[in-house]
Amino acid sequence: MLTFIATHRKFALTAQKTLTQTFVPSPTGTARQSWLCMHQVYWPKECSTRSPMAHTLLEQEIHSQPDTIRAVLSQSAHTAAVAARIITHDPYAVFIAARGTSDNAARYAQYLFGMMLQLPVGLATPSLTTLYGVALRFRQALVLGISQSGRSPDICEYVASARRQSALTVAITNKPESPLAQAAAYHLDITAGIEQSVAATKTYTNQLATIALLTGHLAGDGRLLDALDELPDVLAGVLAIPQATIDAAAQLIATGSAAMSIGRGLQYATALEAALKIKELSGLPVEGYSSADVLHGPVTTVERHFPVMLSGDTGVSHHDTAQLIERVRAAGARIVVASSSRDHYSAADVALPIPVCDERLAPIATIVAWQRVAAATAASRGRDANAPIGLNKVTETR
Amino acid sequence: MLTFIATHRKFALTAQKTLTQTFVPSPTGTARQSWLCMHQVYWPKECSTRSPMAHTLLEQEIHSQPDTIRAVLSQSAHTAAVAARIITHDPYAVFIAARGTSDNAARYAQYLFGMMLQLPVGLATPSLTTLYGVALRFRQALVLGISQSGRSPDICEYVASARRQSALTVAITNKPESPLAQAAAYHLDITAGIEQSVAATKTYTNQLATIALLTGHLAGDGRLLDALDELPDVLAGVLAIPQATIDAAAQLIATGSAAMSIGRGLQYATALEAALKIKELSGLPVEGYSSADVLHGPVTTVERHFPVMLSGDTGVSHHDTAQLIERVRAAGARIVVASSSRDHYSAADVALPIPVCDERLAPIATIVAWQRVAAATAASRGRDANAPIGLNKVTETR
Numbered sequence: 001m002l003t004f005i006a007t008h009r010k011f012a013l014t015a016q017k018t019l020t021q022t023f024v025p026s027p028t029g030t031a032r033q034s035w036l037c038m039h040q041v042y043w044p045k046e047c048s049t050r051s052p053m054a055h056t057l058l059e060q061e062i063h064s065q066p067d068t069i070r071a072v073l074s075q076s077a078h079t080a081a082v083a084a085r086i087i088t089h090d091p092y093a094v095f096i097a098a099r100g101t102s103d104n105a106a107r108y109a110q111y112l113f114g115m116m117l118q119l120p121v122g123l124a125t126p127s128l129t130t131l132y133g134v135a136l137r138f139r140q141a142l143v144l145g146i147s148q149s150g151r152s153p154d155i156c157e158y159v160a161s162a163r164r165q166s167a168l169t170v171a172i173t174n175k176p177e178s179p180l181a182q183a184a185a186y187h188l189d190i191t192a193g194i195e196q197s198v199a200a201t202k203t204y205t206n207q208l209a210t211i212a213l214l215t216g217h218l219a220g221d222g223r224l225l226d227a228l229d230e231l232p233d234v235l236a237g238v239l240a241i242p243q244a245t246i247d248a249a250a251q252l253i254a255t256g257s258a259a260m261s262i263g264r265g266l267q268y269a270t271a272l273e274a275a276l277k278i279k280e281l282s283g284l285p286v287e288g289y290s291s292a293d294v295l296h297g298p299v300t301t302v303e304r305h306f307p308v309m310l311s312g313d314t315g316v317s318h319h320d321t322a323q324l325i326e327r328v329r330a331a332g333a334r335i336v337v338a339s340s341s342r343d344h345y346s347a348a349d350v351a352l353p354i355p356v357c358d359e360r361l362a363p364i365a366t367i368v369a370w371q372r373v374a375a376a377t378a379a380s381r382g383r384d385a386n387a388p389i390g391l392n393k394v395t396e397t398r
Numbered sequence: 399m400l401t402f403i404a405t406h407r408k409f410a411l412t413a414q415k416t417l418t419q420t421f422v423p424s425p426t427g428t429a430r431q432s433w434l435c436m437h438q439v440y441w442p443k444e445c446s447t448r449s450p451m452a453h454t455l456l457e458q459e460i461h462s463q464p465d466t467i468r469a470v471l472s473q474s475a476h477t478a479a480v481a482a483r484i485i486t487h488d489p490y491a492v493f494i495a496a497r498g499t500s501d502n503a504a505r506y507a508q509y510l511f512g513m514m515l516q517l518p519v520g521l522a523t524p525s526l527t528t529l530y531g532v533a534l535r536f537r538q539a540l541v542l543g544i545s546q547s548g549r550s551p552d553i554c555e556y557v558a559s560a561r562r563q564s565a566l567t568v569a570i571t572n573k574p575e576s577p578l579a580q581a582a583a584y585h586l587d588i589t590a591g592i593e594q595s596v597a598a599t600k601t602y603t604n605q606l607a608t609i610a611l612l613t614g615h616l617a618g619d620g621r622l623l624d625a626l627d628e629l630p631d632v633l634a635g636v637l638a639i640p641q642a643t644i645d646a647a648a649q650l651i652a653t654g655s656a657a658m659s660i661g662r663g664l665q666y667a668t669a670l671e672a673a674l675k676i677k678e679l680s681g682l683p684v685e686g687y688s689s690a691d692v693l694h695g696p697v698t699t700v701e702r703h704f705p706v707m708l709s710g711d712t713g714v715s716h717h718d719t720a721q722l723i724e725r726v727r728a729a730g731a732r733i734v735v736a737s738s739s740r741d742h743y744s745a746a747d748v749a750l751p752i753p754v755c756d757e758r759l760a761p762i763a764t765i766v767a768w769q770r771v772a773a774a775t776a777a778s779r780g781r782d783a784n785a786p787i788g789l790n791k792v793t794e795t796r
Contacts, residue, residue, distance in 0.1 A: 092491070092537050093490070093491050093518075093539070095518050099691060103691070110523055111523060114534060115530050115532055118533065119534070120493050120520060120534045120535070120536060120539065122519060123521070125512060125666075127662065127688070127690060127715075128513065131662070131715055131718065132509075134516055135516065136512060137517065137518070141490070141491070258656040258683040264529070265525050265530065268523075279698060279699050280696075280698055283699050283701065284699065285683060287685040292497060292524070292525060293501070298677050298678075300681050300789055301681050301683045303681065316530060317525075317529055389698050
């Protein structure tokens, strides 16, 4: 039985209908989860988006995301003004400097800017500036620096170097007073509030939402902006996935000595971030791949019972993701799927049902499920998710 | 005792001197390799670059690299002509489409073009073209397609789409008659000869040498071109690393259930390719990182006895690599180092000594050591290195 909790009754009922149609009993059956059958919808009036199980700091931050994502929308006017400035600048291409979680947000921007604006986007190699002392000739490119803390020296130097030339520079940070925000000509505040957990969760989803908001304004795409308005409810839907399902996914992953995380197109960013989150929190080696790259070699590491995490949705990458699932299943993998697509479920050992939403925002919803799985995997391995071994909140690489 | 075999007596003697100065007895001693002491130099007149141990097809191809790399130099005049055409075009940036091993060659180009030409380089996301149907607006960019077979449909489509606009397109392949060579305005033949093993070895080093040759002509850097002339001897030096050392490295890696491969700057490409090679051939999950990124989370997966593969050299990344070695050693890792730097050895459990060469070419020499380790790791896990499970020579992703 699946218990579904939502912030709006309408959403819960729609979800019930969608999920009932989606979840068919598994054809092979035996080893599958038994929860793919839904009888009840809860719509507790008193239920906040903070689950009662959100007892750790990390879990509190994960569960705050419907609220924090809403704050991004309050930045719409300022973001529209920055977008107007970028349009005037008419950049030939975009280069984005970022590290760690922010680099996965940059990967999302690479696909979204490409899809919506036909702009070629390159992810920067900041060490060219800091290690080799090179001042890249950016001419009229748009150069973005993305950093939660705004304090990574290499990202700051890269952006400052670009600004000294004729590049238009924009910083995306959670700290308006940070060196990165100062280094860039323009600043977009992701307004995620203080993030106390070392592992980034709400800052990642707010970075993605900020990128989507900027893209919506750059492309003049009202549909994307409308979809952003509905995102808090979608995230609440992900937070309503029963903890038992999350735990089942975590157990499947934790039994392996390593795992693989795969996504295609926009969901490639999700695959990378899901892998990073599991690594950071539980210490398991998990590598993120695009489904195209996985066939160029890494597929050979998939053996019987090897845990594979798949991120998908109902968008255009749908068919490719379905084919990839078949391929890794044939290799004997055990599969956890986070997706809004029914086809992706039929081959999953554990399914994390993501409410259907605009495919351009699906990565924001999907990662929330993996954040929960990462926290549960850490718990099952006896790790303190609030203080991952060997990590600091601000990683100052040069 | 180290036996050193070289194609030129002068090189063998220089290597003897360098290595004798470099290899000091390990200060902690006990668990280290005992071969760090050298008494003899062999310079067998009758010795071809093909080692008598090169019994598998893969090993034959690995050992043919001093010869195949020489063939790249025969392309110098044509490459200079393509370079002249690129200079006339005056591209604002470079975008490179590639998959798998070729993507690691693209990573090398990203650093080399940045260092030598101050050109921003982005690695392409071909799925934007093939999956989302987007025609990116390249304007006057330089767009490179890199593919051994020249038959990856997504790389061909990406390059063809760029050519339909005003981008200058260049294909780098081993097959002049391939669709990719036809799709691009210009073609650089890597002249590696037929590669029969599924795992790319000589095509990778020849791709890198072709990129270095092109960069040397673009930058008008005679020193780089001279260094390329000496590369065959450097590779012969890597092939002369005793098999017992290679096997010791393979055993260290194979005892783990996963491993990590790290390099900084130009050697980031080596780290990625070394990881891919071990994955392809032995099926072990190994992830490649830049040392900067590894500190943003993945360092938490390094536990006691976790195998870490480090690629370094005596160039500007030297200090950062040394610091990273300290960090992972402190975490309890067991470390295999492939480097030309003495500092990097002092903390290694197994050291793969790379002859000193121009730092811009060090990745070409360093990967040859890892190719040998990958073949040995496959053998120790009972895998057929000529036919990795689940892989084809041509991977046709769209």
